[in-house]
Amino acid sequence: MNSALLDVVQSGLHTVDLGRQLRVGMPQSPNHPQFWHTLPRRHGDMVRADGGSAANDMISTGTHVGTHIDALAHVSQDGKLHGGANAGDSCLGGKYVEHGVHTIEPMLKRGLLLDIPAYKGLPDLEGGYEITVEDLQGCMASQDVEVKAGDVVLIRSGWGKKFAEGSAYVGGPSGVPGISEAGATFLAGLGVHALGADTIAFEMLPPGGGHAQLPAHRILLVESGIYIIEALDLEGLAEQGLHEFLFVLVPLNIFGATGSPVRPLAVVPA
Incomplete structure (x- = not known):
């Protein structure tokens, strides 16, 4: 057992x-089934002889709703998946x-926040703004990461506030x-394990263009085998100035x- 790791945990962690909290009616891509939650049994519907009662739930949802990860099976190009x-x-x-998605191993990785705004x-x-390679390189230099x-x-684009x-x-x-x-190609070339953003489709969507073309998805999922995480809440990290952390996702x-x-969780020593 790694005593050094346990020492860090026992000394306290900040998470x-x-x-995003899963709620009926939350914003999502129109391409995917909506999240739905209901209670088929509520307290009082059935009461045991001793007065006890239980409630239970049923959910139905698309797998690309709320904060979610894209498996490599999500996108194909010319009839081919990754590899x-x-x-x-x-x-x-x-x-x-x-x-x-069952092939994605639990992630315990070094995480980095690139706060572009x-x-x-x-x-x-702003809507439709395309984050360039120069933006990414400049942000990395300014944050010294x-x-x-x-x-x-x-x-982070700040769009998550909406x-x-x-x-x-x-x-x-x-x-x-x-x-x-080009930004997706640049980051893929650095050998990242996964990429995420605070937006609904990770990459830039032009005004009125919707999801008609998603070249970054092709580059990352199909060509590079890099997972995409969407609809993240990155405001807490930005407010606390946390640019490097342990990233946990299962x-x-x-x-x-x-x-x-x-x-997902970002974890640093307390």
Whole structure:
């Protein structure tokens, strides 16, 4: 047993929750089934002889709703998944056996926050703003952080503040800020394990363009085997100035699924 690790834990840890609370009616991509939660049994519906009662729940949801991770099975290009796997043949009995979310190992990685608005001296980025390679490099230099192979890099645009506004967060007419195609290529070249953002689709969505084209998804999921985490809450990290931390994420172990809701954590010593 690693006594040094236990010593750190016992001395106290500070945790920042990066996940969105799952609520009926929360904003989401229109391409995915909505989250729904109900109580088929409420207290008082059935009462035992001793006066005890129990309530229980039922949920239905798309796997790409709320804060979630994209498995490599989520996107194909020209009929191929990551590594050249045939997208049709990979779906066996309605399950993506080869690249489903069950193949994502629990993440305990070095996490980095790239706070792009803070670097640019802005409160938030505007809808449709494309985060360039120059933005990424400049932000890394200003924060004095170096992205290393195996890291999980989280990109803050400030757009996450709009989550409580509903449709404004989806950003149809306004577009949504996000990484450029060149930016995705740049970060993939650094060997990152996963990338995340505080927006609905990770990459830039042009005003009125919706999800018509998602080149960063192709570069990361198909060409590079890099996972994407979307709809993160990064405001707490930004407010506390935490740019480097232990990143913890465990997807639901759903066999053959293309993604999973997640509740990631950023952890630092207390």
